[in-house]
Amino acid sequence: MNRDDETTTHSADARLVAPLADGEDSAVEAALRPKSLDEFVGQERVRQQLDLVLRAARQRGATADHVLLSGAPGLGKTTLSMIIASEMNAPIRITSGPAIQHAGDLAAILSSLQEGEVLFLDEIHRMSRPAEEMLYMAMEDFRVDVIVGKGPGATAIPLELPPFTLVGATTRAGLLPPPLRDRFGFTAHMEFYEPSELERVIHRSAQLLDVEIDTDGAAEIAGRSRGTPRIANRLLRRVRDYAQVEADGWVDREVAAAALKVYEVDDRGLDRLDRAVLQALLKLFGGGPVGLSTLAVAVGEERETVEEVAEPFLVREGLLARTPRGRVATPAAWAHLGLVPPPASGGGQQAAF
């Protein structure tokens, strides 16, 4: 799923549990970002490996190897790139694949880098082909060929670059051409966070935002955050509003649960759209199988919204299965909505999932 897909639908935009940043997130996130590897919660394996890569580079007095970070939105790729720069005591330049449509755009950025600078290229899989090819040489030889002129008279002028560290981020490592993937010295896949890790994220953010929260309150929010720190931080801010107005600013389990009920985020992190999809699947179609288009019409949404915004989380949670014959609810979906599968229909088929 790319950003365009996720942001074109109004349902996706308005969602409290959307993994992509909204305007408010961007304003607050800078204040909540961990500044060092020690402060970065979870992702133990990635953290350990990255720590070694950076320490070794520092000891050698060299620029760190290029790093590729892959994983879903909101798991901390931008944060980690800033940490890499700060651990290497280097400046950072931030850009993204869609912003680099021409090789010349990339040449301009690369030629203005300082020695040792970190270049963070978000959504690297969305860069144009000519820019991508220029990047190969830049990564490997710290050199680019700038083409001057057009047609038979065009000449390539080689341009030396200072050594730099490229940090590429992608939600879809599988879309990267192998020659690009192979040029990264270190590749890290970021996983969704465990509830206990999200609890630590929430406690840390609560402290920075001056929110009083107890362990149970943090656990309640963590369980609804869909494994994603960005969502955890966003839910915390909404709970803070509720607590301020209704509970003297204090957040415990009851306050967190009551707040998130107001915002229609249930105890598993499903929101209204997710539940509408499940409810239609169970109540109107007996648990499926039902075609995606039919399901979308039943919930009054675009096909893409159901497929790209609601379904990935439902599938990940084991509530819905995509089969060649259509969408099918799992036994967990019936249980989650407190419904009993009809004996003669979906129930039997669902046992297979």
Ligand SMILES: Nc1ncnc2c1ncn2[C@@H]1O[C@H](COP(=O)(O)OP(=O)(O)OP(=O)(O)O)[C@@H](O)[C@H]1O
């Ligand atoms: N491991 C972590 N510990 C604490 N906070 C985290 C962690 N990972 C992410 N966050 C917080 O979550 C928010 C989103 O993180 P970030 O912007 O780095 O995600 P991202 O993976 O780059 O997302 P996107 O791809 O959508 O830009 C930030 O506010 C950041 O502080």
